[in-house]
Amino acid sequence: MMELFSNLWLGFATVMTPMNLGLCFAGVLLGTLVGVLPGLGPTATIAILLPITFTLYPTGAFVMLAGIYYGSQYGGSTTAILINLPGEASSVVTALDGYQMARQGRAGAALAIAAIGSFVAGTVSTGLIAIAAKPLTQLAQNFGPAEYFSLMVVGLAAAILMARGDVLKALLATLFGVCFSLVGTEISSGTSRFTFGITELSTGLDFVAVAMGLFGVAEIIRNLEGGLKGALSAVPVSSLMPSRSELRMAAPAIGRGTLVGSLLGILPGGGALLSSFASYALEKRLAANPSRFGKGAIEGVAGPESANNAGAQTAFIPMLTLGIPANIVMALMIGALMIHGIQPGPNMLVTQPGLFWGVIVSMWIGNLMLLVINLPLIGLWVKLAQIRYSVLFPIIILVSCIGVYSVSNSAFDVGVMAIFGVIGYALTKLGFELTPLVLGFVLGPMMEDNMQRALTFARGDPTIFVTRPISGALLAIAAAAIVLALLPAMRKRREVIFED
């Protein structure tokens, strides 16, 4: 217990420098600012703002990225409540009851409850991360390459299980992602692979360019082909204070949402999205009068908003302790860390304790800042949310181009972004989810590295993955996840969860 406090103290000491606090603040502000813009969810927001952090030192960059993440998430719920425009999928459920509350003149209360719920959930889950970090890291330090490889297979399998839509397509997208990650020079033998004689490809496809193509450019093309035009009208915000009876109804929902979100966030592929859907379903089931839902029930805002924030936070657990991204945002974070030369995973706690605990503490501080800065700035957010998309999208294109170009002054990378924009558009047209693809892209090189080391150790005998007990058990879990995902009963359940 004492150790926990001394660790958290180290974190506070790391974050409480004026520079880091400033970066955290800037991140939260920028994240909200971009997050409220129509058509930009957390993933696109982080992808676009990623290059800004490259000029910083690692701790500062990571603190700022974490701030951007919460900010964009919160920005998404603000627009969901005020103009019925969820910034991303995890705010879809917030819009259901939040917008109805706004139309009944309770917009301020809905926003306040969302902010309070997020803060409570953020505080609890930050504590959970601090507690879980040490034992999980110790467990992971006993892992050899075979266990790591199998663990990553579990991560990908779970992402496939949790993905929306078709399981086969999620599987295929993951494999595509792994293939794209193999482009370039193979490390152990120095052979160049899939470069097709292009010199620029010998260092591999640039992660930022790929992510911005898939989530920035492709998204714009999709938005332009339908909807998202013209200004949207917002509901005026009056008093921010929730009434006493609203608070009484919201409090237990916040507690339950925090619990549901914290648990689901840890699962690979879970994170914020599944958490908010599951919490909404739970609140509706527990309610004395379920018919209120969809007509402005405050539990329908409090539960999911707490759950998605808790899930967004606990998703850091597998990333910080095992180096495995639980969702797409974590994959982006890992990519960013690796650009700074830091390999996320169990060694981070030993080699970079300041960074590790600093990030954990900065999450809590980021949440506190959100609470303080967002409520007074709601008027500004509403104005931003009403910017016409026809003005916005050329700006996003230009910022993306300059951002990708500035990473290494490479025009080639801008071209890669354009091509991945087309790939992303084509794949979504065919009904693919892009999340498994990016997870495959990030995990691909790590998987190959661990696989090679395990097989070298076993003198080329692939049965090592099954005969080592932990590795074998992990692979069995992965196989079970895929089989489960393919079962017709499970397929129906997935549809119910996402469409309910």
Next chain:
Amino acid sequence: MARFLQKDILSGLLGLLFSAVILFSAQNLAFMQGFRVGPGYLPKIVACLIGAVSLVMILRGLLAESEPAESVSWRPLILILAAVGTFAALVSHLGLLVASVSAVILSSLADSPVSWREAVPLAIILPAVAAMIFVLLLGLPLRLLP
């Protein structure tokens, strides 16, 4: 013909093509080097998996009708691609300002109907603002002019 224009069948064909390209360009990469795993090991396994999943998907499309393919919106696709592509082609030689103007104008054309009253001011203001923020404020080493 319309029978084949389903999402499942098109996805499966795309996967088969992808796996063929990988297997073809990986043919000279060693699968094993003695007891060590060669650079061709993982690519070949993954390519075979892609091929297998794609075949299942095509079969599924043939047996049970899947969703029909959606039509492609060529206008935003081509113009956004052109906007990013010309930025890439111009930025190193003609500098940030020229590349930005062309990127903003081309991407504005992707919207239909094009609003010139918005596009023209944007094409003038945005490159100037971008130059100010990225070069003067953030100090990125970008060339501004030809």
